[in-house]
Amino acid sequence: MSPATQTFATFMSWLNTPKGFLYCLAAMALLGVGLGLFSSTMTIAWRELKRFFRAPSSYLILAMFLFYQGMIFFMLVHLLNSPNAEPSPPMRWFFGGVIWFYPIFVFVVAMLTQGLLASEQRSRTIESLMTAPVHEFEVVLGKFIGAMGFFLFMWMWTLVYIFILKSVGHGQKINPGPVLSGYVGTLLICGLGVAFGLLCSSLTRDSKLAGMSTVIGLLLVFIAKLMLVFDVLKTQGDKPGKVMGIVSSDWLFKVLEHTMIINFMDDFSQGIVDSRNVIYLLTGTALCLFVAVRVMQLRKWR
Numbered sequence: 331m332s333p334a335t336q337t338f339a340t341f342m343s344w345l346n347t348p349k350g351f352l353y354c355l356a357a358m359a360l361l362g363v364g365l366g367l368f369s370s371t372m373t374i375a376w377r378e379l380k381r382f383f384r385a386p387s388s389y390l391i392l393a394m395f396l397f398y399q400g401m402i403f404f405m406l407v408h409l410l411n412s413p414n415a416e417p418s419p420p421m422r423w424f425f426g427g428v429i430w431f432y433p434i435f436v437f438v439v440a441m442l443t444q445g446l447l448a449s450e451q452r453s454r455t456i457e458s459l460m461t462a463p464v465h466e467f468e469v470v471l472g473k474f475i476g477a478m479g480f481f482l483f484m485w486m487w488t489l490v491y492i493f494i495l496k497s498v499g500h501g502q503k504i505n506p507g508p509v510l511s512g513y514v515g516t517l518l519i520c521g522l523g524v525a526f527g528l529l530c531s532s533l534t535r536d537s538k539l540a541g542m543s544t545v546i547g548l549l550l551v552f553i554a555k556l557m558l559v560f561d562v563l564k565t566q567g568d569k570p571g572k573v574m575g576i577v578s579s580d581w582l583f584k585v586l587e588h589t590m591i592i593n594f595m596d597d598f599s600q601g602i603v604d605s606r607n608v609i610y611l612l613t614g615t616a617l618c619l620f621v622a623v624r625v626m627q628l629r630k631w632r
Contacts, residue, residue, distance in 0.1 A: 370464040370465075370468045370472070371468045371471050371472040371475065372472070372475075373472070374464070374468065374469055374471075374472025374473060374476070375471075375472040375473070375474075375475035375476040375479065376476070377472075377476070378446070378472065378473050378475075378476025378477065379476040379479045379480060381476075382442075382476065382477075382479075382480040383480070387441075388442075388480065391438060391441050391442065391484075392484055394437075395434060395438055395484050396484075396487055398434045399434065399488055402424065402430050403420070403424060403488075403491050406420045406423050406424060407420055407495075410423075419504065419505065419508065420491075420495060421491070421492070421495070421504070421508065421509050421512060421599075422508055422512075422599045422600065423599070424491070424512070424599075425508075425512035425513075425515065425516065425595055425598060425599035426512070426515075426595035426596040426597070426598060426599030426600070429552070429592065431592075431595055432551075432552055432592055433552075435519070435520070435523060435548075436523075436544075436545055436548045436549060436552070437545075438481070438484070439520070439523040439524060439526075439527045439544060439548065440527060440541040440542075440544040440545045440548070441541065442477050442480065442481065442524070442527070443477055443524055443527025443528050443530070443531055443540070443541075443544060444527065444530075444531060444537045444538070444540045444541030444544065445531065445537040445540070446473045446477060446527070446528050446531045447470075447473065447528065447531040447532045447540075447622070447626070448531045448532075448534055448535055448536060448537045448539075448540040449537050451534075451535040451629070452535040452536070452537070466623045466626040466627050467619075467623045469626065470528065470532070470619055470622045470623050470626060471619065473528060474524060474525060474528055474619060477524050477527075477528070478520070478521060478524055481520050481524060482517070485513070485516060485520075492504060492509060505601070507601040508599060508600055508601035510601075511598045511599070511600075511601045511602065511603050512595075512598050512599045514598060514603060515594060515595050515597075515598025515599070515603075515607075516595075516598075518594075518607075518608060518611040518612065518615075519591055519594065519595065519611060521611065521612075521615045522591065522611050522614045522615045522618070523548060525614070525615040525616075525618035525619050525622075526544065526547060526548065526614075526618050527540075527544040528618065528619065528622050529618045529619075529621055529622040529625070530543040530544045530547065531544075532622040532625040532626055532629075533625060551590065551591060551592065552592070591611065594607045594610075594611070
């Protein structure tokens with residue numbers, strides 16, 4: 331193995347750790363800030379973030395989110411403290427291994443993103459925004475960063491659970507690796523969800539329709555997960571089954587198994603930051619944002 335190949339392999343191994351990925355993410359953020367990251371983009375992001383903090387509905391969403399997460403955390407601690415339960419870190423099941431993570435994720439994404447572009451188009455403020463010296467991608471990226479900022483603010487409150495576990499753990503240490511990778515996975519999956527919700531919001535002027543489209547689109551992933559859990563696509567007998575008489579169920583099963591974002595959280599919750607999962611989530615996020623930009627450009631020249 332050549333020195334260059336060995337160095338690259340070492341770098342990829344380091345990048346596949348939660349610490350390495352966060353360092354890389356922080357370096358990219360500092361680079362973006364150093365280059366200015368399109369001053370118009372940051373202006374729009376700051377404007378959107380202030381809008382979230384001023385809206386009463388945002389605090390209602392935050393309250394429902396924290397109530398749901400608090401109930402899940404309480405149930406996990408209660409179940410894992412039962413005499414028959416096997417020793418297991420609660421935060422591992424808080425992030426992955428179960429489907430509790432996904433319902434609130436779908437709800438929060440839909441509520442936060444439904445009006446990002448749809449309300450602007452309905453109130454005609456998007457026209458004055460687009461006549462300003464800004465590009466479509468700056469508008470889309472700014473709104474994405476603003477929504478992600480409030481999303482991170484919501485998840486920041488769940489750090490309290492770690493301090494609770496430390497205080498009642500009677501000196502037991504918490505492995506920071508799985509916890510850190512769990513938050514990394516949450517950041518990436520929330521980014522994909524917000525980008526998809528932003529895309530749905532760009533397609534219509536009706537905020538409710540945009541929210542419903544986001545929920546339906548994200549629930550399709552949840553339904554596909556249930557199909558895998560209950561072996562709906564399992565081949566019967568020796569004959570390969572087909573979905574709608576067209577697609578081989580065996581082939582579709584393999585595709586869903588390798589592209590199911592819910593399964594990604596199982597890896598992240600165990601401290602595994604697989605570069606394939608990271609690339610898949612980042613590519614999906616970039617694709618949704620790119621399509622949203624193209625939709626905005628088509629609306630501008632229509």
